[in-house]
Amino acid sequence: MIEKGALLPLFxxxxxxxxxxxxxxxxxxxxxxxxxFPKQTYRNRAHIYSPDxxxxxxxxxxxxxxxxxxxxxxxxxxxxRWQRLHWMSLQACYRRSAYFEYxxxxxxxxxxxxxxxxxxxxxxxxxxxxxxxxxxxxxxYTQEFKPDYPELLDLRNSIHPKKTSKYPQKPYYQLFEExxxxxxxxxxxDLLFNQGPQAINYL
Numbered sequence: 097m098i099e100k101g102a103l104l105p106l107f108x109x110x111x112x113x114x115x116x117x118x119x120x121x122x123x124x125x126x127x128x129x130x131x132x133f134p135k136q137t138y139r140n141r142a143h144i145y146s147p148d149x150x151x152x153x154x155x156x157x158x159x160x161x162x163x164x165x166x167x168x169x170x171x172x173x174x175x176x177r178w179q180r181l182h183w184m185s186l187q188a189c190y191r192r193s194a195y196f197e198y199x200x201x202x203x204x205x206x207x208x209x210x211x212x213x214x215x216x217x218x219x220x221x222x223x224x225x226x227x228x229x230x231x232x233x234x235x236x237y238t239q240e241f242k243p244d245y246p247e248l249l250d251l252r253n254s255i256h257p258k259k260t261s262k263y264p265q266k267p268y269y270q271l272f273e274e275x276x277x278x279x280x281x282x283x284x285x286d287l288l289f290n291q292g293p294q295a296i297n298y299l
Contacts, residue, residue, distance in 0.1 A: 101125055102249040103238070106167070106218040108155050109142035109283040112299070113255050113263040115229060119299050121249070122233050128252055129215065130241035133157070133170045137256055140170075140214055142283040146189045149276045152257075153182050157214060166241070168215040183207035186285065193271050195292035199228055203285070225284055230296045268298060 101124030107114055118125055133139065140155040156173040183204065190196045202224055211217040219235070226233055244250070255261070261281040269290055270278060287295045 100247050103245050105252050107138040108140050108218050111281045112287055113261050113281050115284050116299050126236045129168050129237040130166050133165050133167045144189050144283050145270055170214045172214050179207040190289040193289040196289045
């Protein structure tokens with residue numbers, strides 16, 4: 097059977113590979129809304145480039161979200177001030193990049209408002225990121241959980257922080273590359289802050 101689109105999960109500050117796939121399959125992609133929440137994935141973490149190399153930002157979720165909780169029902173934990181930590185990290189890593197100031201006001205709002213659910217938070221963030229990258233896309237969602245979608249390219253488990261990205265990425269300028277070299281498949285914000293309006297051409 098020929099695949100006629102793609103099935104994507106919803107990630108926090110998704111990696112560049114995610115936006116490449118979304119762009120390739122646009123408008124024939126759907127977002128998974130009913131899968132059980134898998135731990136240690138990009139659904140609640142992102143990779144950025146710090147002065148010390150790769151830095152992982154994790155959005156904490158309320159305990160108990162591991163027992164067969166549909167991803168749409170997973171709640172964000174605010175027991176500690178992770179938003180402040182993430183925003184300070186983004187500023188420390190990218191303040192000197194060419195385009196940080198162009199995007200910071202839009203992104204800063206996500207580190208102030210306390211969205212109860214991870215899915216809703218990621219969804220609003222994705223809408224913003226698509227607008228900033230200048231990709232026009234309408235988000236459509238699954239209506240139930242299905243283990244298989246034969247007619248779609250199933251990307252629910254393939255874009256993963258513990259798997260080496262098969263996506264052949266052409267290097268672009270990164271702020272700390274003189275120290276640590278080019279780091280592949282970081283969060284889309286790394287591309288945005290370093291390349292600005294050229295990000296869409298890169299994708």
